[in-house]
Amino acid sequence: MKKSLSIGVLLMLAALGNSVSMAAPVATVNGTAIESTDLDQAVSQVISGSNGQLKDTPALREEVRQRLINRQLIIQAATKAGLDKTAEFQKQLDETRAEMLQQAFFAQAASTAPVSNEAQQNAYQQYTKRFNGVKEVNVRQIIVASEADANKILADLKKGAKFETLASTKSIHQPSRERGGELGWGNLAAMEPALAEALQAIPKGKVSAKPLRSGLGWHVFKVEDIRDARPQPFDAVKPQIVRELQEKTISDAIGELRKKANIQ
Helix, strand or coil, X not given: CHXXXXXXXXXXXXXXXXXXXXXXXCEEECCEEECHHHHHHHHXXXXXXXXXXXXXXXXXXXXXXXXXXXXXXXXXXXXXXXXXXXXXXXXXXXXXXXXXXXXXXXXXXXXXXXXXXXXXXHHHHHHHHCCCCCEEEEEEEEEECCHHHHHHHHHHHHCCCCHHHHHHHHCCCHHHHCCCCEEEEEEHHHCCHHHHHHHHCCCCCCECCCCEEECCEEEEEEXXXXXXXXXXXXXXXXXXXXXXXXXXXXXXXXXXXHHHCCCC
16 A cells, blocks of 8 residues: 555656646746746747748747846846836836727627628628729829920820830839839729829720829829729628728727716
8 A cells, every 4th residue: 555655646746746847937037937938928929920931949939038038137127226116107007008908998899799790791792882883994104203204205105115115214113113114903993083083084005195293203104904893702801891890899889988978
């Protein structure tokens, strides 16, 4: 019996020892422990913020561990110096707390009224209606610094110059210049009215009758193609729909608070 009891006690102690080892802090700074869970969370945040550039490696973990040690040293030094007692610090602390409470309220409001599939489908139907009778245009552009330069471009085009060549050599707008002036497809209903009006007046395969001025300069356009506007598939816009419906739920919750509040 004593032999069996000893073995049982040893097994329990071994298990306890393993548990303590697994829970051991990754560092202790002047008596304050930095737990392994803190390191795991910090490493995860660094990796997620690296856009896939970093992997979970021993070298990265050591670098992050040193950062946590430095942070704890700074926190201790700042606390010892009484920086957490200053009026400015307390003000920032109150603002941070208020922001966190606001975000917690938003999360609670959204969770208490989940966005139903029916609501998503209804919102998508409203979204698709915005495309009825609307056109999209596939456009190229040339931007120059002055109206005189734009009129010179139009004159060269009438003489047979290729739009893509002029865009690549004359345009001051580098992003489109590198693509021969190509902008791709654009929804006329989603554009600034002046731009939409200018493009709508250009037949397929033709160029601007006159230049259009904007904050970037003077534009000469060519409409490569025209088609009926196409709504994106439901799955592509679903995240945006859900976000907008959640925002409406939150807005309604705030409205209810205002109704019940004594605001002077």
